[in-house]
Every structure is written in structure tokens, then in C-alpha cells.
Amino acid sequence: MFEHREQLSGWGNCPRETCRTASPGTWSAQHAAVMDSPSVIARGMGRSYGDPALNSEGLVLNQTAMRRMLSFDDRTGILECEAGVSFAEIIEVLLPRGWFLPTSPGTKFVSVGGAIAADVHGKNHHRVGSIGNFIHEIQLLLASGDVLICSPQSNSDVFQATVGGMGLTGIIQTAKLQLTRVPSAYCKVTYQRTKNLDHTLEQFIDTDGGYEYSVAWVDCLSGGKSLGRSVLMLGNGAVPEELNTSQRAQPYALPVQRSKTVPGWFPASLMNRASIRAFNEVFYRAPRPSQAIVDFDKYFYPLDGLNHWNRMYGAQGFVQYQAWFPETTSRQGLIELLAQIVASGRGSFLAVLKSCGAASPGMLSFLDRGHTLALDFKNTGPDLLTLSQELDRIVLQHGGRLYLAKDAMMNAETFAAMYPRLPEFRQVQAAVDPEGKFISSQARRLQIICERRPETAAQTTQPHSQLVQ
Ligand SMILES: Cc1cc2nc3c(=O)[nH]c(=O)nc-3n(C[C@H](O)[C@H](O)[C@H](O)COP(=O)(O)OP(=O)(O)OC[C@H]3O[C@@H](n4cnc5c(N)ncnc54)[C@H](O)[C@@H]3O)c2cc1C
Structure with a gap:
């Protein structure tokens, strides 16, 4: 099979690594590619932010x-497909038939394999949890x-290690995914402005x-009494009676x-404090109706309307910190966490808070x-790393964790302390892939x-060099 070397990154363009692909x-x-290479990682659409779909010391298998x-049952809503199918393709084919994803991340340009490997969540986690709750079967x-x-039900330990397992148990070849019936391709959205974090959390409840x-x-540059002031966007599927005549x-x-x-x-x-502050002020105060009917793209995927929006952070890239x-x-x-960010003077156009339900x-x-x-x-190098370590400390202190699909800066000790089921995962992973x-x-x-090959044993817990130079 044709292989070549190319520079790859995740969506944050940082770190960048030359990988064999x-x-x-x-x-x-x-099958041949997996058997021929001592070290492999699957890659879907490269929408994870840091380095989960990179492998500078082995093969990246796109x-x-x-x-x-492969099949779709219109009565049950079960889709069987290969793992490279994207959420965008599922929507294109099945939304016109009245079916939608049971939950979806903020971009539809993710693959089914990548979504399962990260156990992605959407704006409805408080109701339905993450995508792992909707997977009937995986072929690995x-x-x-x-x-x-x-x-x-069957090989459930491997299933539980693969959902959210970031590609480390094997290659997901196919999946049976439960879709959800929706009343239309529109959402009825209610907008609510809140004055601070307490108000935001009350509104969630x-x-x-x-x-x-x-x-x-969330306006993450606003401090004092306005710390955590937000604009909530609450949605329900719009029924036909709520649509206008053409819809x-x-x-x-x-x-x-x-x-x-x-x-x-x-x-x-x-991308500086002044431009972000100006944007946040305008976004927070923008006149908007209290309710509107908007199509799914506008509600679920506002960022997908701007191709390559990740270039806006410049060639050094950026990091998404999700706790x-x-x-x-x-x-x-x-x-x-917000107070530390305000004090650091680093802003973000995109600061998103969600309420979460039960674990998958x-x-x-x-x-x-x-x-x-x-x-x-x-990405500003060492000072970003210092900030992220301060934030990690706060997250750990409060029993929280960071999202592997977004991470580029954590260290091994912090990760192990945040993920209590890691020993269980390692046991299953070692049983299905003893050589790593x-x-x-x-x-x-x-x-x-677990460190089994000399290559992994030699690793340290240092963050990536592109973040410390
Ligand atoms: C704009 C934007 C918004 C986002 N919003 C959200 C959000 O709201 N919620 C959320 O949960 N996530 C969100 N994400 C993150 C994204 O959903 C995940 O990173 C997802 O895993 C990306 O899928 P991918 O196909 O691009 O996978 P990649 O980034 O290519 O890979 C991600 C991981 O999946 C593994 N993988 C990929 N394919 C396979 C396979 N076939 N078999 C085994 N392992 C595989 C890779 O090895 C890697 O570890 C967002 C990302 C972006 C860019």
C-alpha cells in the first residue's frame, strides 16, 4: 500500500509532527498495514485538537x-456503517428521511470512528449522555x-475500553449506531442572557x-460581579406547526x-485581549429575539460555516482547554478557573459551558x-503551558478532569489522577494488545x-516541545 510522510496536526495546528501515513x-x-507496522494509530477527520491522531514514531492510518x-433500518433507526463515514454524510443522507444523530459535537466533520473513540458529547448530554450510549455494536x-x-452485551470490557479509548484498543472498522427521529430539520431556540456564573448555573437547573x-x-474576560456572564442558547426540535410556510x-x-x-x-x-474583549462585549449585548426557529446547521454547527477557521489563531496554532x-x-x-483566566488576561472568543448528565x-x-x-x-509557548498547569491544578483540586480529544498539554501524572478507571482500561488494553x-x-x-516496548519505556512526561519553546 502507498505510504508517505507528511506533516500532520490536530485541529489546533499544534503540535505538528511529521508522520508516516x-x-x-x-x-x-x-489489515496488511496494521500487521506490517509495529506502531499504528487510526485517524478520522483530524478534528481532535492536539495529538491523539498523531504518531510520529509509527504509522497514522487514515x-x-x-x-x-452498509445498512439502515427505517423502522428502528439503526445505521450500520464503516468508521470513516462522517456525521455530515449521515445528516445528508438520513435527515431528509427524518433521522438525526442522537448526539453530536459542535462540528459535523467528524468520523463515526473518531466520535466513538472520543465518546463525543453534544448539547444534550444532560438528557442523553454521550455517543457511547447509542452504539449497539463495534467491529474492531x-x-x-x-x-x-x-x-x-458481548466482549463488554473491550467495548467499554474502546468507547472513549482514543484508538488504543484497535481500529474500529464498522459500527451500528442508533439514530433519533426528529420532528424537522429545525430547532426552536430560546436565548437568555445571564449576569454572572451563579445566574447561569441557576438557569441550567x-x-x-x-x-x-x-x-x-461565556464571556471569559468579564470579572468581578460579572464573572461568568453568559448567553444561553436552549433548543428543542421544532414541530411542523412552529415552522413558517416555506419551512x-x-x-x-x-x-x-x-x-x-x-x-x-x-x-x-x-487575536489579542482588546479584539476579544470587543467581540465579547458585542456578542453579549447583541440584540437578539428571545426565541427563533433556526436550522440544524446554524444551531448545532455554527463554526462549520467558516472553513479552516482554525487558521485565525495564526501559524503557531491554538489549544482548546476543556475541563x-x-x-x-x-x-x-x-x-x-474563570478567575484565573481573567487574571491571566488571556481571552477566548469561544468559551462554552454545558450541563452534563450521567456518565457513559x-x-x-x-x-x-x-x-x-x-x-x-x-499558542504562546511557555506562558500558555504555565497557565494550563495552574488550571490543571484547579481542575484536579475539585475532582475534575480534562478531555482527551482536546488535550495537548497535560502530563502523565495529572492524567492518571483525573481518570479513576485508567487501571481497568490498561488491563483490557494489555489483554487485546500486549505489545502496545x-x-x-x-x-x-x-x-x-502500560510501557512494554523500549520505545514507550523511554518516554518522559514532558509536554510537547512546540509548547515549551
Ligand atoms: C469545531 C469543533 C467542535 C467540537 N465540538 C465538540 C463537542 O461539542 N463535543 C465533543 O465531544 N467533541 C467536540 N469536538 C472534538 C471532536 O468531536 C473529537 O475530537 C472527535 O474525535 C473528532 O473525530 P475525528 O474523526 O476527526 O477523529 P480524529 O481527530 O481523527 O481522531 C480522534 C481519535 O479517534 C481515534 N480514531 C479515529 N478513527 C478511529 C477508528 N476508525 N478506530 C479507532 N480509533 C479511531 C484516533 O486514533 C484519535 O485517538 C469538536 C471539534 C471541533 C474541531
């Missing part, structure tokens, strides 16, 4: 050429070359029962494409009951798998 188009080619939809290519079928979807944009004529019409493209790297200097706090500590944890079965899955906050930070064939740059940095 291959893109098999058949299961036999995929899954996007393997993207056939193991390091031995065997193919294992796992599900919540008051509205979680009444809305399927909820998310708050009602075609309630499942695919949203009109409205993409624009960021043409090249923006000068990183444009979760348990219910009992989230208020205090969020106050301390994944051993390394991210969310449980509580709240999660995600922010983007421009499936490994990513992130897994080396965080020592996610």
Missing part, C-alpha cells in the same frame, strides 16, 4: 477512505489481526428539564450551505454529572498504555 481503501489493505453505509480490528465484535439541547456562551413545505430540507473560507494564516497578533467538574464542586471550580460506559470517557467548560487559547501496537503521540505523552 497510509489511507487504505479496503479491509484487507487495512480511515476516511473506508466510508460505506485487533493487533493480532483478528476482528472482534464487541457491544454492551431551571431549564434542563424543559429543553433537549442547551449550551451557554413547513419541506420540514426536512437540508440546511442551505453558507460556508466561507479563511484564506490563509491570520497574523496571530489579531469537566462534578456536580458537587462545579460552582467553586468554575469560579476559580466508556472507561476513559470524559463526562459525568456536572458542568464542562471549553475555551480556546492561542496501537499508540499515538498523546498516548506516549500521557503514558495511557
Whole structure:
């Protein structure tokens, strides 16, 4: 199979690594690539931010050429597909038939394999949890070359290690995914402005029962009495009676494409405290109706309308810091985290707070009951690393954790302290992959798998050099 070397990164463009890559188009080619290489990691659409889909010391096996939809049952809503199928493709084919994803991240440009490996969540975690709750079955290519079928009922330990397991148990070849019926391709969205964090958290409590979807944009530059002031965007699927005449004529019409493209790297200097403060002020105060009917693209995927928006942070890239706090500590944890960010003077256009429901079965899955906050930070090297270590300390102190799909800066000790089911995961992972064939740059940095090969044993817990230069 054709292999080449290329510079790869995650969505944050940081770190960048030169990796050996291959893109098999058949299961036999995929099998051969896995058997021929001592070290492999799968890659979907590269929408994780840091280094989970990089492998500078081995092969990165791109899954996007393997993207056939194999079957769909219109009565049950179960889709069987190859792991390279994207959420965008599922929407394109099945939304016109009245079906949508049971939960979806803030971009539809993710693969089914990448979504399962990160156990992604959406704006409805408080209601339905993460995608792992909707996977009936996975077909997994193991390091031995065997193919294992796992599900919540059969080989359930491997299933639980694979959902949220960041590709470290094997290659997900196919999945059976439960879709959800929706009343239309539109959401009825209610907007609420809050004056501070307490007000935001109260609004979550008051509205979680009444809305399927909820998310708050947070002004992370605002301190003092306005710390945590937000705009909540609460949504429910819109029924045909709520649509206008033209929408009602075609309630499942695919949203009109409205993409624009960021043409090249923006000068990183444009992302500064003043520009972010100005944006936040305008966004917070913008006149908006208290309710509106908006199409799914606008509500679920506002960022997808701007291709390559990640270039806006400049060629040095950026990091997304996403933390979760348990219910009992989230208020205090969020106050301390936001106060530290305000004090650092680093802003983020994108600071998103969500309310979270029960954990999914994944051993390394991210969310449980509580709240999660995600922010983007421009990569500025050592001082960003210092800030992130201060933030990590706050998260740890409050029993929280960081999201592997976004992480680029954690160290191994912090990771182990945040993920209580890590020993269980390592046991299953060692049983299915005793030589540690499936490994990513992130897994080396965080020592996610037990050290068995000399290559991994030599690793330290240092953060990536592109963040410390
Ligand atoms: C704009 C934006 C918004 C986002 N919003 C959210 C959000 O709201 N909620 C959320 O949960 N996430 C969110 N994410 C993160 C994203 O959903 C995850 O990182 C997801 O894993 C990306 O899928 P991918 O196909 O691009 O996977 P990649 O980034 O290519 O890979 C991610 C991981 O999956 C593994 N993997 C990929 N394919 C396979 C396979 N076939 N078999 C085994 N392992 C595999 C890789 O090894 C890697 O560890 C967002 C990302 C972006 C860019």
C-alpha cells in the first residue's frame, strides 16, 4: 500500500509532527498495514485538537477512505456503517428521511470512528449522555489481526475500553449506531442572557428539564460581579406547526450551505485581549429575539460555516482547554478557573459551558454529572503551558478532569489522577494488545498504555516541545 510522510496536526495546528501515513481503501489493505507496522494509530477527520491522531514514531492510518453505509433500518433507526463515514454524510443522507444523530459535537466533520473513540458529547448530554450510549455494536480490528465484535452485551470490557479509548484498543472498522427521529430539520431556540456564573448555573437547573439541547456562551474576560456572564442558547426540535410556510413545505430540507473560507494564516497578533474583549462585549449585548426557529446547521454547527477557521489563531496554532467538574464542586471550580483566566488576561472568543448528565460506559470517557467548560487559547509557548498547569491544578483540586480529544498539554501524572478507571482500561488494553501496537503521540505523552516496548519505556512526561519553546 502507498505510504508517505507528511506533516500532520490536530485541529489546533499544534503540535505538528511529521508522520508516516497510509489511507487504505479496503479491509484487507487495512489489515496488511496494521500487521506490517509495529506502531499504528487510526485517524478520522483530524478534528481532535492536539495529538491523539498523531504518531510520529509509527504509522497514522487514515480511515476516511473506508466510508460505506452498509445498512439502515427505517423502522428502528439503526445505521450500520464503516468508521470513516462522517456525521455530515449521515445528516445528508438520513435527515431528509427524518433521522438525526442522537448526539453530536459542535462540528459535523467528524468520523463515526473518531466520535466513538472520543465518546463525543453534544448539547444534550444532560438528557442523553454521550455517543457511547447509542452504539449497539463495534467491529474492531485487533493487533493480532483478528476482528472482534464487541457491544454492551458481548466482549463488554473491550467495548467499554474502546468507547472513549482514543484508538488504543484497535481500529474500529464498522459500527451500528442508533439514530433519533426528529420532528424537522429545525430547532426552536430560546436565548437568555445571564449576569454572572451563579445566574447561569441557576438557569441550567431551571431549564434542563424543559429543553433537549442547551449550551451557554461565556464571556471569559468579564470579572468581578460579572464573572461568568453568559448567553444561553436552549433548543428543542421544532414541530411542523412552529415552522413558517416555506419551512413547513419541506420540514426536512437540508440546511442551505453558507460556508466561507479563511484564506490563509491570520497574523496571530489579531487575536489579542482588546479584539476579544470587543467581540465579547458585542456578542453579549447583541440584540437578539428571545426565541427563533433556526436550522440544524446554524444551531448545532455554527463554526462549520467558516472553513479552516482554525487558521485565525495564526501559524503557531491554538489549544482548546476543556475541563469537566462534578456536580458537587462545579460552582467553586468554575469560579476559580474563570478567575484565573481573567487574571491571566488571556481571552477566548469561544468559551462554552454545558450541563452534563450521567456518565457513559466508556472507561476513559470524559463526562459525568456536572458542568464542562471549553475555551480556546492561542499558542504562546511557555506562558500558555504555565497557565494550563495552574488550571490543571484547579481542575484536579475539585475532582475534575480534562478531555482527551482536546488535550495537548497535560502530563502523565495529572492524567492518571483525573481518570479513576485508567487501571481497568490498561488491563483490557494489555489483554487485546500486549505489545502496545496501537499508540499515538498523546498516548506516549500521557503514558495511557502500560510501557512494554523500549520505545514507550523511554518516554518522559514532558509536554510537547512546540509548547515549551
Ligand atoms: C469545531 C469543533 C467542535 C467540537 N465540538 C465538540 C463537542 O461539542 N463535543 C465533543 O465531544 N467533541 C467536540 N469536538 C472534538 C471532536 O468531536 C473529537 O475530537 C472527535 O474525535 C473528532 O473525530 P475525528 O474523526 O476527526 O477523529 P480524529 O481527530 O481523527 O481522531 C480522534 C481519535 O479517534 C481515534 N480514531 C479515529 N478513527 C478511529 C477508528 N476508525 N478506530 C479507532 N480509533 C479511531 C484516533 O486514533 C484519535 O485517538 C469538536 C471539534 C471541533 C474541531
